[in-house]
Amino acid sequence: MAALNAQTVVDAIGLGAIYGLMAVGIGLVFGVLRLVNFAYGQLVMAGAFALALSSEWDWPAWAGIALCLAVVVALSMAMNVLVFRPLRAESPAVMLVATFAVAFLLQSVALLWFGPLGKPASSLASLNRPVTIGDVDIRKITIAAIVVAAICLAGLVLLLERTTIGLHMRAAAMDFATARLLGVRAERVIGTAVLLSGVLAAAVAVLLTVQSPLVTPGFGLNQTIVVLAGVVVGGMNRLLSATLGGFSIGFVSGLLGGALPTAQSQYLPSVVFGLVILVLLIRPGGLFARAEVTERV
Amino acid sequence: MNARGRTVQVVGPVALVVLAGLLGSLFARETEIYFINALISVVIVVALYVFVGNSGVLSFGHASFVAVGAWAAGVLSVPVDEKAGIFPALFPVLGEQTVGNVASLCIAAAVGGVYALLVGLPLMRLSGLTAGIATFAVLEITHNVLRYWDRIGPGTNSFSSVPETTGLLQAALGAVIAILFAFAYQTSRLGRQLRAIREDAAAARAVGIPIVRQRLWAFGLSGALAGFAGGLYVHFLPISTEDVYLSLTFITLAMLVIGGAGSLWGAVVGGLAVSALDSFLAEAESGVGLAGLSVDLPSGTRLIAVGFLMALVLVLRPSGLTGGREFSFPRLTRPPEPPTTERSAAA
Numbered sequence: 270m271a272a273l274n275a276q277t278v279v280d281a282i283g284l285g286a287i288y289g290l291m292a293v294g295i296g297l298v299f300g301v302l303r304l305v306n307f308a309y310g311q312l313v314m315a316g317a318f319a320l321a322l323s324s325e326w327d328w329p330a331w332a333g334i335a336l337c338l339a340v341v342v343a344l345s346m347a348m349n350v351l352v353f354r355p356l357r358a359e360s361p362a363v364m365l366v367a368t369f370a371v372a373f374l375l376q377s378v379a380l381l382w383f384g385p386l387g388k389p390a391s392s393l394a395s396l397n398r399p400v401t402i403g404d405v406d407i408r409k410i411t412i413a414a415i416v417v418a419a420i421c422l423a424g425l426v427l428l429l430e431r432t433t434i435g436l437h438m439r440a441a442a443m444d445f446a447t448a449r450l451l452g453v454r455a456e457r458v459i460g461t462a463v464l465l466s467g468v469l470a471a472a473v474a475v476l477l478t479v480q481s482p483l484v485t486p487g488f489g490l491n492q493t494i495v496v497l498a499g500v501v502v503g504g505m506n507r508l509l510s511a512t513l514g515g516f517s518i519g520f521v522s523g524l525l526g527g528a529l530p531t532a533q534s535q536y537l538p539s540v541v542f543g544l545v546i547l548v549l550l551i552r553p554g555g556l557f558a559r560a561e562v563t564e565r566v
Numbered sequence: 567m568n569a570r571g572r573t574v575q576v577v578g579p580v581a582l583v584v585l586a587g588l589l590g591s592l593f594a595r596e597t598e599i600y601f602i603n604a605l606i607s608v609v610i611v612v613a614l615y616v617f618v619g620n621s622g623v624l625s626f627g628h629a630s631f632v633a634v635g636a637w638a639a640g641v642l643s644v645p646v647d648e649k650a651g652i653f654p655a656l657f658p659v660l661g662e663q664t665v666g667n668v669a670s671l672c673i674a675a676a677v678g679g680v681y682a683l684l685v686g687l688p689l690m691r692l693s694g695l696t697a698g699i700a701t702f703a704v705l706e707i708t709h710n711v712l713r714y715w716d717r718i719g720p721g722t723n724s725f726s727s728v729p730e731t732t733g734l735l736q737a738a739l740g741a742v743i744a745i746l747f748a749f750a751y752q753t754s755r756l757g758r759q760l761r762a763i764r765e766d767a768a769a770a771r772a773v774g775i776p777i778v779r780q781r782l783w784a785f786g787l788s789g790a791l792a793g794f795a796g797g798l799y800v801h802f803l804p805i806s807t808e809d810v811y812l813s814l815t816f817i818t819l820a821m822l823v824i825g826g827a828g829s830l831w832g833a834v835v836g837g838l839a840v841s842a843l844d845s846f847l848a849e850a851e852s853g854v855g856l857a858g859l860s861v862d863l864p865s866g867t868r869l870i871a872v873g874f875l876m877a878l879v880l881v882l883r884p885s886g887l888t889g890g891r892e893f894s895f896p897r898l899t900r901p902p903e904p905p906t907t908e909r910s911a912a913a
Contacts, residue, residue, distance in 0.1 A: 305695060355881045361695060365624065366823050367880040373816050374873030381870060490812075494702065501699040539710045542703035549703075550688050553696050 274527075275405045281523025283411035285516040286418035287476050291496040292515020293425065294469035296508045299500075300442035301462045302353060303361055307368040309470060310493030311375035312348075316341040316474030317484040318379060321388035330392045338471040344375075345467030349459065372490075379486035387485035390478040397479060410479045417472055422512070425465065429508075434461055442508070495522065498545045504555020513557045518545070576749040578893025579834040580742055583608060586838055587738030598734055600848075604841030605737035606798050608834055610814075611821045612744045613791035615833035617784045618822060620752055622764035623693055625785075626815055627685070627701030628792045630708035633810035634681045635674035635793025636800035637712060640725045643670040643801070648727045655716040667731040671740075671797040678793015679786050686785035690778050693767075705815060713807040724806040732802035740798050741834075744791050748830050751787055760784050817844075820876040828890025835888055840872065847871055 291309065298306050319340040323333030352371055356364050396413055399406040429435035434457065440448040441458045449455055478484060496515050503514015522541050529537060548556055583605065590601025614628050642665045644652060649661045665673065689700050713722055751757045760780045763770040771777055799805060825836020847868035
C-alpha cells in the first residue's frame with residue numbers, strides 16, 4: 270500500500286507539473302490583457318498535431334519539437350493580432366466568449382483536416398518506459414515533465430525579475446494604464462506575454478503527447494477546462510497563485526484518481542469540480558491570493 | 567417608456583418565432599426538423615438570456631439545466647412496459663408511471679428550475695470570472711453524473727422510446743411561451759432591479775436592492791425555461807449526454823452574443839439567425855441545391871463557418887447584431903428614450 274501511495278504521489282506531481290505549466294501560460298496572458306484564453310487547449314492541440322505529422326513523416330524528434338514550437342507560437346501570435354487586439358477594450362465576458370469561438374473554430378478545423386479519430390504521435394514514445402527507484406516505477410516522462418516545468422518556471426522567473434521587459438510585464442500586470450503612462454510599450458509587453466505563453470503551450474504539447482500519444486481534435490480541451498478552474502481557484506491576480514492553483518488541481522486530481530476505488534473512478538471529474546466549487550465559495554478571490562484582495566460586489 | 571411602447575418590444579420576437587413556425591410548415595418533414603431545432607434553440611437562448619442578459623453574469627451551466635429537464639421528461643414519459651428494457655437499473659419509483667406530454671414538459675421546467683435554485687443558492691454570491699468557472703464546474707458535474715449514473719436515466723446510451731410529441735406547433739408554442747415569460751420578467755420590478763445591479767452593483771446595493779436574491783430569482787426562472795427546453799428537446803430527438811454538454815453550451819452562448827446579449831430581441835434574432843446559417847450549411851454539406859444555389863461543401867465546414875462567424879461578429883460588433891436593443895418600429899412611435907445602459911455609459 271505504501272508503494273502504491275508513493276507511486277500515486279509521483280504520478281500526481283507529474284500531472285501537477287504539466288497543469289502548472291498550462292496555468293502559467295494562461296496566467297501570463299491574463300496578467301497583461303485581463304483575458305482568459307479558453308483557446309489555450311487548442312494551441313496545445315495544434316502543437317500535438319504538428320508532432321503527430323512529423324512522426325508520420327519520420328522526422329527526428331528535435332525537428333518535430335521545432336515544428337511544434339513554430340506552429341504553436343505562430344498560431345498564438347496570430348490569435349493576438351486577429352482576436353485579442355480588436356477586443357482589448359471589451360468586457361472580460363466578451364473576450365472570454367471570443368476565445369471560446371476561436372477554440373471551437375480551431376477544433377473544427379482540426380476535425381475537418383485530421384478526422385475525428387486523430388493521429389498517433391510516437392517519436393518520443395521511448396520516454397514512456399519506466400525507471401524503477403525502490404518500489405516505485407517512474408515513467409521517464411514524469412521526470413521529464415517535472416524537469417521541463419522546473420526549467421520553464423526558473424527561466425520565466427529570471428526573465429520577469431532580471432530583465433527590463435520582465436519589469437515592464439510585471440508593471441503592466443499590476444496596472445496597465447499607469448505602466449503605459451510611465452513609458453511601458455503596450456504592444457511589446459503583450460506580444461512578449463503571448464509569445465511566452467505560446468512557448469509554454471508547445472512544451473505542454475510535447476509532454477502531453479508522450480503521455481497520451483493519440484492526438485484527436487479534442488486533445489487538450491479537458492485539460493484546459495480543469496486548468497482554468499485551477500487558475501481561478503488559485504487566484505488569477507498573481508502569476509504565482511495561478512500557477513500554484515494549476516499545480517494543485519493537477520496534483521489533487523492525480524491523488525484522487527489513485528485513491529478512488531475503481532468502481533467510482535468515473536466520478537473523478539465530479540469530485541474534482543465539487544472541490545472547485547467548495548473552494549470558490551470559501552475563498553472567491555482564490556486559495557493562494559493575498560487576503561486583502563477582495564471583490565467589490 | 568409607455569405601455570404601448572413596451573408591448574411593441576415583445577411583438578417583434580413573438581412575430582419572428584411565429585413566422586419561423588409558419589415558414590417551417592411549408593416544407594416536408596426532412597426540412598421541417600431544421601425549423602423545430604431552431605425553435606428549441608430559441609427557447610434555450612431565451613432561457614440563457616433571462617439570466618446572462620439581465621444580470622450581466624456569464625453562465626456556462628445552462629446546458630446542465632437543459633440536461634436535467636430532458637432527463638426528467640425523457641425518463642418519465644417512456645411507456646411503463648418499455649422502461650425495464652431501456653433503463654435496467656432505474657430507481658423503482660421512476661419506473662412505475664408514465665406521464666403525458668404536457669405534464670412531462672411541466673415537470674421538466676420544474677426540475678430545471680428547482681435544480682437551478684439549489685445550485686444558485688451558494689453560487690449567486692459569486693460574480694465575474696469566479697461565477698463563470700463555478701457554473702462551468704456545475705456543467706462538468708451534471709454531465710459526469712448523468713453520464714454514469716444509470717439509476718436515473720439511460721447513462722451512456724441515448725434515450726429511446728420517448729414519444730416524439732415535439733412537432734413544429736409545439737416547438738413554436740414553446741418558444742412563444744418562453745418569450746412571454748422572459749418579457750414579463752424583464753419588465754417586472756424584479757427584472758428591473760436585476761438590470762440596475764448589472765449597470766452598477768454598488769449603486770444598486772446602496773438603494774437597497776438585494777443582489778444575491780435578485781440574481782437567484784433570475785437564475786431559477788432561467789433554469790426553469792432551460793429545463794422546459796430540455797423537455798421539448800427530448801420529445802424531439804433521441805438525445806444523449808453529449809448533446810447537452812460543451813457544444814450546446816458553446817452554440818447557445820454564441821447565439822446569444824451574436825444576436826446581442828442585452829435584449830430579448832437579440833436572443834431571438836441570434837437564435838434564429840445562427841440556426842438558419844447552420845441548417846443551410848448542413849444542407850449544403852449533403853450537396854443539396856437550395857433556392858437555385860447549388861453548393862457542395864466538405865462535411866465539417868459548417869462548424870468552421872459558425873465558429874468563424876461568431877469570432878467575426880464579436881470582433882466587428884461586440885454588442886451583437888441588434889446592438890442589445892429591443893425591437894421597435896422606429897418610424898411609427900415617438901423617438902424612443904435612450905435606454906439606461908447608454909445613459910450610464912455616457913456619464
